[in-house]
Amino acid sequence: MSVEAWTTILVILSFIMYTYIGWRSRVRDSKGFFVAGQGIPAVANGAATAADWMSAASFISMAGLISVLGYDGSIYLMGWTGGYVLLALLLAPYLRKFGKYTVPDFVGDRYYSTTARLVAVVAAIFISLTYVAGQMRGVGIVFSRFLQVDINQGVIIGMIIVGFFAVLGGMKGITWTQVAQYTVLIVAYLIPAIALSFQLTGNPIPQLAFTFSDIVPQLNQIQLDLGFAEYTQPFTEKSMLDVLFITIALMVGTAGLPHVIVRFYTVTNIRAARYSAGWALLFIAILYTTAPALSTFARYNLINNLNGQTIEQVRQLDWATKWENTGLLTFEDKNADGVLELTPDPDTNEINIDRDIIVLSTPEVASLAPWVVGLVAAGGLAAALSTASGLLLVISSSVAHDIYYRLINPRASETKRVMVGRIMVGFAIAIAGYFGINPPGFVAQVVAFAFGLAAASFFPVIILGIFDGRTNREGAIAGMVAGLAFTAYYIIAVNFYGMEPWLFGISAEGIGTIGMIINFAVTLIVSRLTPPPPLEIQTMLENLRSPGNEPLALEEMDEEHLD
């Protein structure tokens, strides 16, 4: 059977499974819709968090980025996994104990303020929209290559699928779908990595082959021969300072991403929240320790397959011509010697490989069986769709729960709240689809912005909200606004208006670290200059810091009294 036939079959089969699960877990009440009835076991929540978290960027772009960046690609590996330690130790257990529906819920209640809640809602929507746009683009890329449709049509197909299970099942449907999607995506990632590892080194375990074979020393040598820096050489693409800032921004951003935090509201108790953070990172680490191995295998293979070949030879490779048709792989014999050369200098380089295609093309480059190619396509879609659905739910719950129910109509019935939630999912899909068709940047870069914004807005106010009892309403609002405004301004000015980077050239990806520091500083200073939080908040904090799962003092409190 051909690659296209296998792809179609595997994609359709996995979609039937997702929609079936979505249908089985359909919900009627708002607790089920927004936090899956708080009944998800720790291991399942770990798998769902891993799928929610590992997006098209992790699955499709990350190994490609590392492949191009070498050591400097570690920013993504450490940044995106290191954040889970912060999340597990500093946020998840307390947020679960607090036990409401959304992140703005915590911010609004802890800071006894509608304004704080609104700022948090705006930040949550802004971050999620930035992030979801990248996911829809990822869906479009996978469809366009493997089903040979237009990228825009691919985006629309993705919108319909994700809409079906998110609208119907809410958080419960999404959670169980994500567990299935994790399975699909990890199997799809590991099979080609294992096959390639065995093919190149004789060792089937990518992590061991990466460390203990001579593949990396060989790649270092090839890179030097072609005029590149050694693959393992640090700080070739970015300065040490930039690597440091980007890594911290990604770590802190991970811990502040609303669609990840909200997953910890869905487990049964605090203990389950702690363990599920561990399971989530373990499931993520399986992919994240494979990715750098895959990156070296892929780079080694691509160089060996393309460099020094004639255009005619390359065009005989089936995968090369198919990717050439999408415009993501281009050849140009600049010096007209009939041979293609890969060089670090853009003026003489004759092979352009879009980094987003590295993982997707790997099985074909290594001539693995056609069903593996189809599986990778299904895995990439699982990664993109699971993250997209998690984000859509955050957007919908921010509007339906935090704005509509908490601010506009506190007397809204269960049915009405769930209905508003469903309508908002629909709206969010339309907007996400629009950004998918008119993307603001390439997949991984767009995602990196969302992290900067999350780092600069949520992380400090949640941490201080738990660990510093003196932080008050005024401080939190000023801090969030300052952090968010600074970071957004810097990213937009540098990326779209050509502003020169400040402070020894910190890139737009790393500026979230500065935004976070500004947020911490402003929050602490303003809090000390204004009155301390009221007594109820102190009681609530005491409760949050005690063992056990007792309900919070604030739970029954009337919202109107808080502002």
Add this chain to the structure above:
Amino acid sequence: MNNEDRHAYWRANKALIRNLLIVWGVVSIGCSILFVQPLNLIRIGGLPFGFWMAQQGSIYIFVVLIFIYAIQMDKLDRKYNDSNRRD
């Protein structure tokens, strides 16, 4: 639960978090970024050690840190007689 116990529990919790975060910072920011160049002079298998820490080692350690936290917090919860645990 009395106030003294409550504060002791919170102090123990904060000390545990602090210790684990120190390890977290040393392996990621220390070994993998700030001191990556000197550490690269050492080799593990075919890889320079600093590079290995950045791309493999720190991730394994992160996973272990979270499970240590969860297990230690279980012990703390038991010690401070957590009557509401249901599982």
